[in-house]
Amino acid sequence: MSKAVRLADIAEKLNVSTVTVSKALSGQKGVSDEMREKIKELARELGYQPPAKMKLPKDGKGYNIGVIISERYLDQQESFYWKMYQEVATGAMSKECFTMLEILNHQNEQEKTMPKLLLEDKVDGLIIIGLLKEDYLAVLRENIKVPLVCLDFYDRRHECDSVITDNYYGMYKLTDYLFEMGHTKIGYVGTLLYTGSITDRYFGYCKALLEHGQRVREDWVLEDRNRETGYRGEGFLFQLPQEMPTAFACNCDITAGMLTEILRKKGYRVPEDISIVGYDNYLSPGICSLGITTYEVDIKEMAHEAIRKLIKRMTGQAGKQGISIVEGHILLKESVKSPAHM
Secondary structure, three states: OOOOOOHHHHHHHHOOOHHHHHHHHHOOOOOOHHHHHHHHHHHHHHOOOOOOOOOOOOOOOOOEEEEEEEHHHOOOOOOHHHHHHHHHHHHHHHOOOEEEEEEEOHHHHHHOOOOHHHHOOOOOEEEEEOOOOHHHHHHHHHHOOOOEEEEOOOOOOOOOEEEEEOHHHHHHHHHHHHHHOOOOOEEEEOOOOOOHHHHHHHHHHHHHHHHOOOOOOHHHEEOOOOOOOOOOOOOOOOOOOOOOOOEEEEOOHHHHHHHHHHHHHOOOOOOOOOEEEOOEOOOOOOOOOOOOEEEEOOHHHHHHHHHHHHHHHHOOOOOOOOEEEEOOEEEOOOOOOOOOOO
8 A cells, every 4th residue: 555645745845844735735825826836736646635534523522632732841840741731631531532742842833833733634623731932823823723722821912712720819829828927028930921820920929919018129039941942950040139038939849949959059948048839739850859838730620621622612612712710729838937037
C-alpha cells in the first residue's frame, strides 16, 4: 500500500510552508493565485486526499481532542502542566474522547507555524494549556477551524472559552492570611505581565495591602524569571532589597521554593526570619525541603471543566463564550510564622 501524501510533502517540493499549502487547498486568503494553482496541481499529481472526517454522535463520544503546550512550560521545574495534561486526558477518556498532545517548540512559536494537529486536520477540538505569545495566538485564531478552549489562561484580545483558577482572590486570601499572622511588611515575587496569572495574583496581593493600610513598595516586588525567555532555573538571581520585608507572597510554589533556598544561603531562617507563601500546591522534587503554605489549584476540576466546555462546542451547543473560574483553597504548611518582634 502506497504511503498517504501529506501536506508537508507538497510543501517540501514547492519550498513553501505547510501553512501556505493548507490555505491554498482550503481556499483561504494569504496565497497568490499563481502559487495556489501550483499547489493544487501538485496535490492532484501526487494524489493527495484530504482526511475524511467521520460523522460523530451528538453526545461527543469518539471526538479527537488536540492539546497544545509550549515547550517553555515543560522544563524539569514545570511538571505542573504535565499533571494538568494528565487530568485533561483522563477527563477526555471518561467522556469516551481521545487526546493528542503536541509540544510547541520555540521556533514554531516565533515563526508562527501552525500545529500539525490542525494542519493535518486530525482533531475536532483544541485545548491550549498555558499562555502562548500574543502574535502566535492571533495567527492561530485566524486559521483555526475547530472549537478552542484556553486552559489556565485567557486570551485578552479575543473572546473565547477559558478556564482559570481564582488567581486574584486566591492571592488576596494568602496575603490576608499573612496579615492575620502579624505581618505588615510583605513583598511580592513574580515577573509582572509575563503571564496573566502572575499579574492577576499581584493585584490580589495589592488589594490585601490596601485593605490593611499598607502601600506597595516597588523594591519589594521582585522578578522571578527572565522576562524575555522565561528562564528561572539554577543561577537565576533574585534581586533582594536592602531592607527586607518579613514575608513574601510568591506567584507559585516553585518560585517560593527557590526563594526559600536563596534566603537560607544568605543566612535568613525561613520561617523564623522571613515567612513565605506560594501558589498551586505543586513543588517539583528537590527544589525545597520545607512545606510551603500555598493556595491549592483544583487541577482536576479545571481540566474537566475545559473538557465539558469543548464538548459543548464540538456538539454544536450554543452559548456565550467566556471565562470559567475554578476556586481552590489555602493549605497551611510550615513556611509561615508570626514576625519575630511580636
